[in-house]
Amino acid sequence: MSKENNHISSYKDHLLVLALLITLTVITVAITSIELNAFNTAAAMLIASCKAAIVLLYFMHLRFDQKIFLIMAFLVIALLVVVIGITFIDYLYR
Amino acid sequence: MNSNNQNMETAIHTHSDMHRDDTASKLGMWLFIFTEILLFGGLFIVYSVYRYMNPVAFHLAHEELSITMGLINTIILLISSATVAMSITAIQKGDKRLSLYMVGATILLALVFLINKYFEWGSKFEHGMYPGSDLMDMLSNGDMLFFSLYFFMTGLHGVHIIVGMVLLAVSWFKIKKDAVRSDKYALLENSGLYWHLVDLIWIFLFPLFYLIH
Numbered sequence: 001m002s003k004e005n006n007h008i009s010s011y012k013d014h015l016l017v018l019a020l021l022i023t024l025t026v027i028t029v030a031i032t033s034i035e036l037n038a039f040n041t042a043a044a045m046l047i048a049s050c051k052a053a054i055v056l057l058y059f060m061h062l063r064f065d066q067k068i069f070l071i072m073a074f075l076v077i078a079l080l081v082v083v084i085g086i087t088f089i090d091y092l093y094r
Numbered sequence: 095m096n097s098n099n100q101n102m103e104t105a106i107h108t109h110s111d112m113h114r115d116d117t118a119s120k121l122g123m124w125l126f127i128f129t130e131i132l133l134f135g136g137l138f139i140v141y142s143v144y145r146y147m148n149p150v151a152f153h154l155a156h157e158e159l160s161i162t163m164g165l166i167n168t169i170i171l172l173i174s175s176a177t178v179a180m181s182i183t184a185i186q187k188g189d190k191r192l193s194l195y196m197v198g199a200t201i202l203l204a205l206v207f208l209i210n211k212y213f214e215w216g217s218k219f220e221h222g223m224y225p226g227s228d229l230m231d232m233l234s235n236g237d238m239l240f241f242s243l244y245f246f247m248t249g250l251h252g253v254h255i256i257v258g259m260v261l262l263a264v265s266w267f268k269i270k271k272d273a274v275r276s277d278k279y280a281l282l283e284n285s286g287l288y289w290h291l292v293d294l295i296w297i298f299l300f301p302l303f304y305l306i307h
Contacts (some may be wrong), residue, residue, distance in 0.1 A: 008183055008186045008187065009179065009182075011180055011183055014176050014179045014180050014183065015176065017176065017179075018172060018173065018175075018176035021172045021175075022172055025165065025168050025169065025172065025300075028301055028305060029165055029305065032301070032306060032307070040305075040306050040307060041306045044301035044306045045301065045306075047301075048297050048298050048300075048301050051297045052294055052297050052298070055175065055290055055293060055294050056290075056294070058179075059175050059176070059179045059290045059293075060287055060290045065120075068121075069120070069121075069124055072124060073128075076128045076131055076132070077131070079132075080135040083135070083139065084135070084138075084139055084142070087139055087142075087143065088142070088146075091143060091147075
């Protein structure tokens with residue numbers, strides 16, 4: 001491919017990322033199986049966001065590609081977070 | 095004269111390459127992925143707002159879903175994401191055989207995911223629980239919202255699985271025919287990106303529907 005993109009992820013790295021993702025999944029199931037009320041949702045969403053970040057950075061290669069892809073993905077996710085935030089401010093304080 | 099010839103050759107070579115711009119093709123794939131993120135993002139907002147308005151119904155309805163089934167499907171999708179990532183590593187290293195195996199494994203895992211989904215939905219259907227059924231009409235507002243969103247969002251995700259399988263199957267045949275190879279693998283890379291998106295969506299669907307209460 002183009003000269004800027006010469007990073008090849010190793011098989012081992014992919015397997016390590018997979019192991020990390022499965023571990024985080026099991027942790028989420030364990031955490032939500034105990035009663036923590038509101039913390040359940042917060043913890044589950046926090047871990048899901050970490051998993052999403054790992055998938056984006058390593059599997060989807062954003063960490064090693066040209067920075068423009070990372071910047072664009074960040075802006076789109078920031079937009080979504082802002083929209084979710086505004087929606088909830090509206091519903092919580094109306 | 096000699097150098098002139100060489101220049102010509104370079105020019106011709108560059109010209110034949112100019113029809114291909116892998117970075118632009120990847121950029122196009124990412125732009126499409128952004129629209130998908132916003133599509134599912136909107137659905138997540140709908141789900142969250144209705145959950146906030148019907149906390150008790152959503153809590154009770156979520157207990158109808160099997161966490162084990164969801165967990166198995168989550169792990170299947172995570173493994174399939176790793177296999178498609180490894181198929182790209184393999185093609186970059188020129189290992190056609192391994193790349194074919196890895197893409198094949200991804201398609202098989204996708205099929206297993208859909209079979210699980212078939213049994214999961216099937217057991218709901220057997221109990222008369224499907225969109226538009228008499229049972230659905232008798233449910234309370236909150237229950238109906240939960241199950242309608244469950245069927246719609248996992249259904250739309252399932253459609254994405256099928257599209258991903260088609261893209262991966264096309265990539266598999268192109269690798270086999272050497273149309274996708276170590277110096278030309280944008281198609282496999284973009285199919286891989288799409289497949290990771292399918293995984294990314296499930297990473298949020300699983301805790302939202304199966305876990306949080």
